[in-house]
Amino acid sequence: MNKLILSGVARSFGDIQAVRDVSFELPAGSTLGLLGPNGAGKTTTMRMILGILVPDRGTLTWNGEPIDLSVRRRFGYLPEERGLYAKMRVRDQIAYFGRLHGVHRPDDRTRADAWIELLGLRPYADRKCGELSKGNQQKVQIASAALHQPELLVLDEPFSGLDPVNAEILLDALRTLRTAGTTLIISSHQMWQVEELCERFCIIASGTVKAAGTLPELRAQWPTRVIEVEPATDALRAVFARDPLARALYTNGRATLAYEVPADTDAASLLRDLVAAGDVTRFERVEPRLNDIYLRAVGPAA
Numbered sequence: 001m002n003k004l005i006l007s008g009v010a011r012s013f014g015d016i017q018a019v020r021d022v023s024f025e026l027p028a029g030s031t032l033g034l035l036g037p038n039g040a041g042k043t044t045t046m047r048m049i050l051g052i053l054v055p056d057r058g059t060l061t062w063n064g065e066p067i068d069l070s071v072r073r074r075f076g077y078l079p080e081e082r083g084l085y086a087k088m089r090v091r092d093q094i095a096y097f098g099r100l101h102g103v104h105r106p107d108d109r110t111r112a113d114a115w116i117e118l119l120g121l122r123p124y125a126d127r128k129c130g131e132l133s134k135g136n137q138q139k140v141q142i143a144s145a146a147l148h149q150p151e152l153l154v155l156d157e158p159f160s161g162l163d164p165v166n167a168e169i170l171l172d173a174l175r176t177l178r179t180a181g182t183t184l185i186i187s188s189h190q191m192w193q194v195e196e197l198c199e200r201f202c203i204i205a206s207g208t209v210k211a212a213g214t215l216p217e218l219r220a221q222w223p224t225r226v227i228e229v230e231p232a233t234d235a236l237r238a239v240f241a242r243d244p245l246a247r248a249l250y251t252n253g254r255a256t257l258a259y260e261v262p263a264d265t266d267a268a269s270l271l272r273d274l275v276a277a278g279d280v281t282r283f284e285r286v287e288p289r290l291n292d293i294y295l296r297a298v299g300p301a302a
């Protein structure tokens with residue numbers, strides 16, 4: 001099966017160990033959310049996947065081949081530091097980056113126009129890139145990275161700086177790529193967008209993998225249960241307070257109590273105790289969200 005494999009990858013810069021030990025496998029056609037606090041080593045990992053940085057240790061392969069220049073030409077990259085030719089016009093710029101990756105004329109312009117439509121850039125197509133807002137420049141750069149229909153598209157913080165409408169437009173474009181079978185690696189601090197888009201997640205902190213897998217796999221490793229109860233009264237809070245292992249979580253606009261309880265808690269007897277203590281309008285065992293899993297996985301590194 002075609003896939004990306006990172007095995008024991010490490011990279012330092014002088015005394016700084018940016019990536020200590022990262023291993024994961026990503027089947028071709030799937031979508032990976034690469035998560036981690038600032039300085040975790042995400043960009044360094046992405047640069048090694050793209051063959052821009054050489055690892056000090058470990059191996060990286062795409063469909064069994066080492067990632068050399070010929071493989072790298074089939075990849076696309078939105079780097080963290082954005083860079084466009086300020087004086088070039090939007091359509092020309094997107095087409096130019098496509099040609100650099102082997103898209104011939106007139107396909108370059110046809111594809112550029114399709115991306116301009118997809119990302120809502122039509123009003124800016126003939127404007128110079130330097131005249132566009134930061135968010136629109138970012139969309140131009142995403143189109144430039146994707147024009148040659150890369151096998152693997154790596155996007156470093158693609159949602160940062162986009163307003164909610166543009167973030168939704170980008171999310172739609174990425175869903176289209178996903179449906180077309182493009183393998184996607186996305187680093188982001190925007191949890192709900194990553195949760196919505198990605199099938200797999202790799203959470204790294206201090207250059208090592210803290211948790212990896214699909215959301216059901218990550219949830220299966222979650223050691224406790226989360227219980228939500230309404231209304232949020234002191235009488236119901238007091239029931240949880242009797243269990244020294246119960247820990248209060250969020251309160252959803254103060255209407256809901258959410259507690260983490262040990263996995264072997266007897267939910268039926270907990271519900272009986274709550275009903276005996278007060279009026280319970282809702283009692284639900286909820287699955288932890290990606291954000292909860294992230295916070296637990298990165299721990300003090302966050």
Ligand SMILES: Nc1ncnc2c1ncn2[C@@H]1O[C@H](COP(=O)(O)OP(=O)(O)OP(=O)(O)O)[C@@H](O)[C@H]1O
Nearest residue numbers: 013016017018036037038039040041042043044045
């Ligand atoms: N070229 C470099 N020279 C020296 N140190 C570097 C270099 N690139 C990265 N680092 C250091 O390596 C560590 C990991 O950086 P990296 O950019 O990979 O993290 P990140 O997870 O992408 O962070 P962020 O979310 O803030 O973008 C940091 O301590 C960073 O300062």
